[in-house]
Amino acid sequence: MKLGDLRASPMGDVDRVRAGVERGTPTLTVEDVSALAAACDRVSPRYGDYVRLAAFLGMRAGELTALQVGDIDLNLGVVTVRRAFSAGSLQTPKSRRTRQVPVTQTVRTVLEPLLLDRSKSAPVLVGPLSGRLYHSNFRTKVQWSALVSRLGWPDLFFHDLRATAIVLWIRAGVPLSTVRALAGHASLTTTDRYARLARNDLSGAAAQIDSYIDGQQWQHHPR
Structure with a gap:
């Protein structure tokens, strides 16, 4: 084994939260996701794809690293989540049930080259050395904490990319019952927690716009 490419510890996929600290859930815009993925691309394009799929499929880190080529049907346009990689082994997803997620055009663009001429049992995502992609190695290689701080999101966890996807679905008008299934x-x-988050974000945007408009009005003298 090479230094830095060892198997992940059982806690490798877990984002740590400081004890006693109440934490909100930050989410990214589509432009933010592109910037974060591009930064990871500079370490390895495979890491950039990991970020893109997390942010647009709403899958957990362990579900993504367990995803196999046979779980994806581009003809039907679905990804089937059957398993998760955790504590060094393949397990059932956290929900204990299989679910399906739609393949958008953005996701299709990422997936198509990853599936080309590969066996159904092969992992979709692999690391830079072509072995299984381990989340803890990803965090180390891209220097996650320093990276997200440099990009302006010091409190961003990888798991927040899943929240980003869910909020995007809600903003796109997908019914909450469907979002729950996805x-x-x-x-x-x-699911309603994410709906409240989406509404709060929109309210914040409205407040910023109102503030800007009010400021512009003061610059014009009334007739």
Whole structure:
């Protein structure tokens, strides 16, 4: 084994939260995702694809690293989430049930070259040395904490890319019951948390726009 490419520890996929700290859930815009993925591309294009798929498929890190070529049907336009990689082995997803996620054109562009001439049992995502992609190695190689701080999101966890996808679905007008199925949430209560987040983000944007318009009005003298 090469230094830095060892198997991940059982806690490798877990983002640490400081004890006693209440944390909101930041989400990225599509432009933000592109910037983050491009930064990871500079380390390895495979890491950039990892970010893109997380942000647009709404899959957890362990689900992405367990994804196999046979789980993707580009003709039907679906990705089937059957398993997750955790604690060094393949397991069932967190929800304990299989789910399907639609393949958008953005996702298709990422997936097509990754599936070309590969066996159905091959992992979709591999590391720079063509072995299994381990999340802990990804974090180390791209220097995740320093990277997201440099890009202006010091509190961003990789898992927030899943939240980004869910909020994008809600903003696109996908019904919450469908979002629940796509995300694999146990109940609509969980999904509604993301709906509130989406609404709060939009409210914040409206407030910024109002503030800007008010400022512009002060620059014009009334007739």
